Amino acid sequence: MSEPQMVMYEEEFHKIQGIVEQLVKASNAKVVFIIDKNGQLIAAAGDTEQMDTTSLASLTAGNIAATGGMAKLLRENEFTTQFHEGENANIHIQLVDKRVILVVIFDSKTSLGLVRLRVKKACEHLSTIFQELMAKALQPGHDSPFGEITDEDIDNLFND
Amino acid sequence: MSFINYLSREINCKIVYYGPGLCGKTANLQYIYGKTNPQARGKMISLATETERTLFFDFLPLALGEIRGFKTRFHLYTVPGQVFYDASRKLILKGVDGVVFVADSQLARIEANMESMDNLRSNLIEQGYSLDNLPYVVQYNKRDMPSIAPVEELRTMINGGNVPDFEAVAINGTGVFDTLKAVAKLVLTELKKAGSR
Ligand SMILES: Nc1nc2c(ncn2[C@@H]2O[C@H](COP(=O)(O)OP(=O)(O)OP(=O)(O)O)[C@@H](O)[C@H]2O)c(=O)[nH]1
Ligand SMILES: [Mg+2]
Numbered sequence: 001m002s003e004p005q006m007v008m009y010e011e012e013f014h015k016i017q018g019i020v021e022q023l024v025k026a027s028n029a030k031v032v033f034i035i036d037k038n039g040q041l042i043a044a045a046g047d048t049e050q051m052d053t054t055s056l057a058s059l060t061a062g063n064i065a066a067t068g069g070m071a072k073l074l075r076e077n078e079f080t081t082q083f084h085e086g087e088n089a090n091i092h093i094q095l096v097d098k099r100v101i102l103v104v105i106f107d108s109k110t111s112l113g114l115v116r117l118r119v120k121k122a123c124e125h126l127s128t129i130f131q132e133l134m135a136k137a138l139q140p141g142h143d144s145p146f147g148e149i150t151d152e153d154i155d156n157l158f159n160d
Numbered sequence: 161m162s163f164i165n166y167l168s169r170e171i172n173c174k175i176v177y178y179g180p181g182l183c184g185k186t187a188n189l190q191y192i193y194g195k196t197n198p199q200a201r202g203k204m205i206s207l208a209t210e211t212e213r214t215l216f217f218d219f220l221p222l223a224l225g226e227i228r229g230f231k232t233r234f235h236l237y238t239v240p241g242q243v244f245y246d247a248s249r250k251l252i253l254k255g256v257d258g259v260v261f262v263a264d265s266q267l268a269r270i271e272a273n274m275e276s277m278d279n280l281r282s283n284l285i286e287q288g289y290s291l292d293n294l295p296y297v298v299q300y301n302k303r304d305m306p307s308i309a310p311v312e313e314l315r316t317m318i319n320g321g322n323v324p325d326f327e328a329v330a331i332n333g334t335g336v337f338d339t340l341k342a343v344a345k346l347v348l349t350e351l352k353k354a355g356s357r
Contacts, residue, residue: 006163013167038255039219039235040163040172054202058219058235062207065251066216146164146171146351149228154348157225157232158341 006036007137013043015129019122020045027118028110030089034126035101037061042100051105060093060103083112094119097127099134161255162351170231173347174255175340178280179262180272181213181241184301187330188262189220189236192340195333196222214240217252224344234344241276250283258347259296260339262330263318265308270317277318291321295346298325299339304332 016034023032024046031051033044039061044053068078082093092104092115102122104115163172177185186206193204200223207216218238223231239249261280263273281291298319300311311327319325324342328335 006161008163008165008167010167013165036161036163038161038163038174052203054221055205055219058205058221062216062219062251065254066248069247069251146227146230146348146354149348149352151349153227154345154352157227157348158345 006038006040007133008042009133009136012129012133012136016043016126017045019125019129023104023118023122026121027104027106027115029104029106029115031103031105033057033103034096035061035103037064037099037101046105056103060101064093064095064101092116092119094123096123097130099130100126102126162257162347164230168231169229170233171227171351172233172235173257173344173351174235174237175258175260175343175347176252176256177236177238177260177262178249178253178276179241179301180264180269180276181243183241183262183264183269183273183276184328184330185238185241185262186212186214186218188260188299188301188328188336188339189218189238191330191333191336192222192236193220195337200224213242214238215245216240216248227348232344232348234347236340243275246279246283249279250286253283253287253289256284256287256289257295257350258343259291259294260299260343261296261318262299262301262328263314265300265302265311265314265327266305267307267309270309270314273314273318295343295350297323297339297342297346299328299335300325301328301330301335303327303334304329 020032020034020043029046031046031048033053034042035057036042039058041053041057071078080095084091088107090106094102096102104119106115177188179185202221205219209215220236222234224234237252239252284291300314326335326339330336
């Protein structure tokens with residue numbers, strides 16, 4: 001409604017996934033993931049088996065929303081970077097193009113400096129891809145598959 | 161804002177439970193969580209005060225099944241109902257695809273329901289939405305309590321638009337899934353309309 005529909009296509013997904021995987025390696029992080037501002041997981045790489053990425057995604061989005069709200073009250077631009085340091089795990093959160101959120105979870109095997117450096121690089125690539133994606137989503141010919149569904153299909157979903 | 165992933169063939173939608181403090185929003189999600197097959201849901205997250213009042217939100221991811229080869233996933237959120245958490249309520253409404261307004265049927269809460277409905281309307285407008293063209297349903301909760309208003313009266317006060325509405329007792333599950341199904345159906349119908357435009 002107020003924003004264009006968020007969509008993901010195969011081509012862009014592979015590019016994004018590639019960047020995320022590259023970032024895990026280059027920064028020596030445990031997990032890297034990308035979510036949209038509403039908390040939907042877009043891509044993840046690294047040791048994701050050990051992590052509840054769905055929950056992390058929703059909490060990160062809530063966190064960004066809350067600090068975004070604080071920034072607004074202070075008439076400040078949205079805070080684009082956050083860092084939380086724990087005893088064993090650290091979390092680096094980066095807002096990309098005010099649209100998606102890049103999260104890096106890492107431990108003492110690497111350093112904040114390296115993570116920051118690699119995140120910066122990844123951001124530039126991601127920014128380009130998400131702009132392409134948005135442009136593509138607005139083009140005709142990429143209709144939602146939901147135009148085809150019938151009321152019956154919807155009803156069937158609930159018949160169990 | 162629904163998110164369509166053509167690669168994993170998934171569609172994600174966000175549903176927000178809104179309503180006055182203590183009306184039973186969190187209780188709705190808790191019941192759904194308890195009754196859903198663990199394969200079809202993720203963890204429920206509650207950011208709450210020590211007295212179990214919602215502080216920021218509750219979150220429950222649910223998988224409903226497939227439509228035409230697309231997995232439908234719903235992210236259910238509740239807002240904090242207490243008046244002074246208004247800033248947080250606005251944040252939770254961002255990207256919403258469907259709303260459940262949970263009313264507290266108790267006579268003593270009539271005014272609180274109406275205030276919360278007004279608050280929902282104005283917060284949606286602030287986000288660029290309008291309740292009049294957003295999928296939404298109403299639930300009259302706490303029908304088991306002793307001094308409650310008749311449904312007709314509640315309907316007149318908070319459901320002038322005549323959207324689907326349901327009587328409920330969230331703590332024992334009465335009406336909980338009917339409410340959820342109704343809003344999910346409206347959201348999918350809206351996607352269908354948007355898709356064929
Ligand atoms: N008797 C009865 N109690 C209910 C019902 N639904 C919820 N409750 C109780 O009412 C209290 C408040 O319920 P919550 O679900 O926490 O209310 P909420 O709307 O999430 O409140 P906030 O988080 O402050 O906005 C709890 O003690 C619930 O057990 C109901 O249908 N009947
Ligand atoms: Mg609550």
